[in-house]
Amino acid sequence: MIFELTTTMFAGGLVGFSYYKMNGGPSNDHEKIVRIARNCGLVNKEGKEIRIFRKSKKNNYTEYVYQMPQGLSEKQFLDKINNFQDGLNIKKTTVEISFEDLRKINFRGDLFKQIKSILKKKKKIRKEVEIEFDGMIMFRVYNEPLPTMVPFENELIRKCTGWEVPVGEGRRGFLKHNFEKKAHIIVAGTTDFGKSNWVNVTINTLIKNKPNDVSFTLIDLKGGLEFSRYKNLKQVKGFATNVEEARDELQNAVNEMDQVTEYLLEKGFSNVKDAGFKDRHFIVIDEAADMAEDKECQRLLKDIARKGRASGLRLIYTTQYPTTETISSQVKRNCIGRLSFVLDTTTASNVVLDQGGAEQLPIIQGRALYKDIKLIEVQTPYIKNDIIKEIIQPHINIRPRKERVESNAEIGQEATKGRKYTPVIEETELS
Numbered sequence: 001m002i003f004e005l006t007t008t009m010f011a012g013g014l015v016g017f018s019y020y021k022m023n024g025g026p027s028n029d030h031e032k033i034v035r036i037a038r039n040c041g042l043v044n045k046e047g048k049e050i051r052i053f054r055k056s057k058k059n060n061y062t063e064y065v066y067q068m069p070q071g072l073s074e075k076q077f078l079d080k081i082n083n084f085q086d087g088l089n090i091k092k093t094t095v096e097i098s099f100e101d102l103r104k105i106n107f108r109g110d111l112f113k114q115i116k117s118i119l120k121k122k123k124k125i126r127k128e129v130e131i132e133f134d135g136m137i138m139f140r141v142y143n144e145p146l147p148t149m150v151p152f153e154n155e156l157i158r159k160c161t162g163w164e165v166p167v168g169e170g171r172r173g174f175l176k177h178n179f180e181k182k183a184h185i186i187v188a189g190t191t192d193f194g195k196s197n198w199v200n201v202t203i204n205t206l207i208k209n210k211p212n213d214v215s216f217t218l219i220d221l222k223g224g225l226e227f228s229r230y231k232n233l234k235q236v237k238g239f240a241t242n243v244e245e246a247r248d249e250l251q252n253a254v255n256e257m258d259q260v261t262e263y264l265l266e267k268g269f270s271n272v273k274d275a276g277f278k279d280r281h282f283i284v285i286d287e288a289a290d291m292a293e294d295k296e297c298q299r300l301l302k303d304i305a306r307k308g309r310a311s312g313l314r315l316i317y318t319t320q321y322p323t324t325e326t327i328s329s330q331v332k333r334n335c336i337g338r339l340s341f342v343l344d345t346t347t348a349s350n351v352v353l354d355q356g357g358a359e360q361l362p363i364i365q366g367r368a369l370y371k372d373i374k375l376i377e378v379q380t381p382y383i384k385n386d387i388i389k390e391i392i393q394p395h396i397n398i399r400p401r402k403e404r405v406e407s408n409a410e411i412g413q414e415a416t417k418g419r420k421y422t423p424v425i426e427e428t429e430l431s
């Protein structure tokens with residue numbers, strides 16, 4: 001009896017809601033889009049507004065396509081993306097109660113408590129919007145927002161082959177960056193939004209998938225804390241924590257690059273891939289702004305950015321201060337890969353992505369824009385310290401790097417005979 005009463009009340013609620021909608025309640029998303037555009041001044045001088053051309057429901061979103069009045073631009077709409085998003089989300093809540101929930105009610109127990117706990121399932125829906133121009137202005141309104149957490153797991157590593165690394169979960173699926181296609185990448189973003197985490201995701205994926213072919217030069221100008229855990233890995237060729245050391249390590253990389261280039265020229269190959277070289281050497285710079293004023297570092301970096309691709313060098317260039325001083329035009333031109341977490345200004349976004357957008361990202365750690373043909377919003381994977389520990393542990397070389405380098409250089413020489421190494425295992429705190 002009570003069950004019938006409850007379900008009747010629920011059904012009555014639904015009817016009431018439909019009646020409310022029919023009689024001028026909240027408008028549908030199409031009407032809201034038109035109204036928001038009008039309120040944002042997206043109307044041309046003749047007073048013409050966007051006009052609906054097509055609406056289509058897809059798997060996880062609805063697409064609204066409008067004719068754009070002459071005189072307006074895609075950029076004007078993109079600049080207002082937050083207005084559209086907020087406008088579509090005003091008071092948008094729903095109660096997720098199924099008949100199954102109602103069936104489970106124990107009518108002999110505390111009914112009030114049980115109904116209260118069902119109502120707690122009330123879920124806030126946050127619709128997210130994408131705007132694109134393709135002759136017409138297109139709004140994609142997604143049913144579900146992007147996740148705010150994508151854990152880095154073995155499954156993600158398995159999705160990457162060769163020199164691919166995870167970029168993140170986008171609205172149309174999982175996105176990867178391929179260092180064979182885009183050799184160098186700029187990673188920018190305001191402090192604390194996920195640059196170092198993404199670099200860790202990249203380093204660990206490469207160590208897992210290419211343990212014998214990958215090598216790194218790690219330049220950590222934020223005091224060495226971020227990369228110290230990798231210092232004694234067999235894959236780490238160079239390690240720098242200040243500008244002087246960075247200069248030396250960059251010079252070593254350039255010397256290696258010149259030798260490889262010479263070999264390629266001699267043998268008539270145009271790049272290491274054609275020559276069948278398996279190795280790739282990643283120069284990872286955490287906070288490039290700290291060497292912006294060092295002329296020698298800048299010269300070496302430009303050289304690597306320009307010639308490194310063909311000779312197997314890969315550049316990962318991160319900064320929280322993207323300006324024309326911290327990212328020189330030559331570095332930028334040669335870093336085709338771009339990933340940006342939230343930035344303060346449109347100007348900063350322009351430096352990294354050649355367009356605005358990063359300044360409008362939601363304030364969510366790990367949320368970023370990846371530049372492909374278009375900008376793609378992603379939630380980057382989050383890697384935990386224990387996973388890093390597990391991946392790198394088998395590769396820690398108990399001899400300090402400097403001695404390893406000397407040892408390599410002396411292989412086959414008399415000098416190595418009877419040499420005593422002191423095994424030093426450096427315990428580093430994982431941040």
Ligand SMILES: Nc1ncnc2c1ncn2[C@@H]1O[C@H](COP(=O)(O)OP(=O)(O)OP(=O)(O)O)[C@@H](O)[C@H]1O
Binds near residue numbers: 148189191195198383
């Ligand atoms: N992909 C992610 N998903 C969820 N949370 C994340 C993600 N990436 C980073 N975070 C959170 O943000 C914090 C800061 O991340 P990270 O150190 O990578 O930022 P950063 O941009 O490198 O900052 P800084 O420029 O100060 O070094 C992390 O400790 C973590 O809590």
